[in-house]
Amino acid sequence: MNFLKRAGLSLLAHRIRTLVMLATFVAISTMVLGGVLIEGGTARAEDAAARRIGADVTLGVDMDSLVAGGQMQAPQISADIIDKIGTSPLVEAYNYDSFNGARLRGGTRLTGKSMDPSIEGYTLAMGVRDSRLMPDFSSGKWQLLAGRPLTDADRNSNGILIEERLARKNDLTPGDKITLADNDGKRTAEFTVRGVYRDPSDQPDPEYMQFPGDRLIVTASALSALDGATGPVELRGATFKLKDPASFKEFEAHAQKQAGAALEGFTLDINDKALKQMTGPLAAVSSAATVAMWLIGLAGAAILALLIALAVKQRRREYGVLLAMGERRWKLIAQQAAEIVAVAALAIGLSSLVAEPLTQRAGAALLNSEAADAKRKLDAWEPPPPGSTGLDQGYDPDDQPVEGADPIDEITVRLDNGALATVAGTGLVIALLATAVPGASVLRFNPRTILTKGT
Template structure:
């Protein structure tokens, strides 16, 4: 008799055991498929988050390196070198900043009520930027442009400014108005045009962590315009920090290698740090449900595999007489093993098919519930963070300013489960691998014997 027909008759004759095997296979298939679906869904959510946040690398002063070398003055790097780094193929866009003390002169005044100005009366920080839209505060959404336009690379040799709305309101300024600024030497002056007005939500009395002035008095200007206020001469333009937005998050390694090759020793005192804080804040809950689903998949899969192995081992041993008779009639051993494998494949195929019908909906419901709890916990943790009091660093209160949550980077609280051919192939491969392994071991132990030994030895 054809071994395929024999396999079908065997499954029908032992349908009770076949149903138990099917149930075991179904449990394994459901758990493995659920784990695969959760992993795929979280991977898609993480990829979408990466694309929305972007890959950002910051060139900034390495304070630990300065402390080790005893250097007191922060290093600077030539703007031309930064431009060459920005031309690397991995870079989508970039900006850099220069800063110095600037004085408002004439009728314009600073906003009152801020922290005591460490730079003297009328002093503010004039931060020159190549592209203000790429500054971290604007990219994160903490600061927003209310009117006018951002400073761009096309404006770098113009005398263009962005001012905070409270400073604009204090002096009755609007887009297109002119402001006179005096450089750090208190002699060199220049007239600048208000190109845009932005909003910084920080209180007027809160000192900027880096510059110590009120955020209401922070001025952003074109790099060429502010450099013209520097009476030191017409030497190379020097940059204190830069931000590079990459085309792909996976391009960080080649970008850093290229930057070090271009800049060489000019990077001494600087560090290239990937700014993935927003991404980590958004994707944190995904890691929690992924680990939970993976653990459940392994536990249930291993338990199911153990039960399946016991069932198959028992079934093979109970069919010793059948094997002996078939071998005595001239049936080849490889055909008997093929029959056993076919029976397992048939049961496994039905189990995988059934699991594909309801596992996606079940996984969507369960995964969404788990993710909702993880996201809520992450939101509560973010909401509990309180900034240090105005004028305080927060160190003595146990507050780390670097733990400040990134705005507009809410933890992901939704995933979409989708079943694809690759998922079914993965589950089918795992199920068949377990089944065939469970069949091969006991079958080989029986079929290595001769027909006479099998029939005379009994059970």
């Protein structure tokens, strides 16, 4: 009789044993498929978050090399070079980083104290290419109340953004003029108010002691001209928003090629803090699902091997008769494999019907728990005392949460052909492993001994 036919008859004849193996395999397949679905769901959620927020690469001064070289002045880099780097197709957008002291003239008054008590109206002006890319604007911490942001279209104009407290105190609105003097007070220039924004902070900057209501945001070219520069705009650094955080190494090579020696004294660092903050719970759930999947797969293989070993022991007389009739040993092993593969195929089919809804509920519960814990830790963070950086009190600036980057607490699992293929392959491996050890004992069977002594 064909061994495949015998396998089918054996499964029907030993219904209890078949049902036990089927139930075991359904449980294993459902759990393994659940792990695959959770991995797929978290991966899609991470990719979506990465595409949505990108990643900021900061070009800044290498302070270690600056101190080691004994230099007193930080290097600067030309805006022309930054523009070349920013043309990369890997870059979604980029911004300049520059700042300098400025003096309010023409009767415009500060909302707080001057940064230098000996200089009237002395405050800090920040030079940008696109104000929308400033971290506090992009995160939603600062809000534009009136007018419009500064963009690259304002590159050759004296545009300025002012905080609402400065606007209110001096009765300024978009379109009005404001006069600034440079850091030394030797040159002056007239600026046009492009917009009024709101900074909810009421504490002075701990490094420069500038009141947030007195912060000025101007175009980098205008700030450079106010400072007396006549050549290309020199910057202290820049920020590049990548389309894909995974392309950082490729972008770094592009920047080195475009800038060459101009990058000496600077470092390129990727700030994917917001992405990590959002996807932390996803990583925890995915890791737990992967570990559980492996443990269940190995445990399932061991359980099935034990069940098959018991079945082989119970079927010794059957195998003895077949061997005595001239049946080859490899066909007996093939019969065992065919039986377990048939059960595995049916189990995978049944598990595919229930795994998706069960995994969706289980995954949502796990992720909600992880996200809630992460959110509590973020909410528990407190800034250092006013007027202090907090570094001498153990505060780590890297611990400060990124606003607007709440941990992801939802995933959508999706059963597709790829997931089924993965589980089918895993089920086949488990089936073969479970058959291998008991099957080896069949090779040692002696039909005469089995039939005469029953052992």
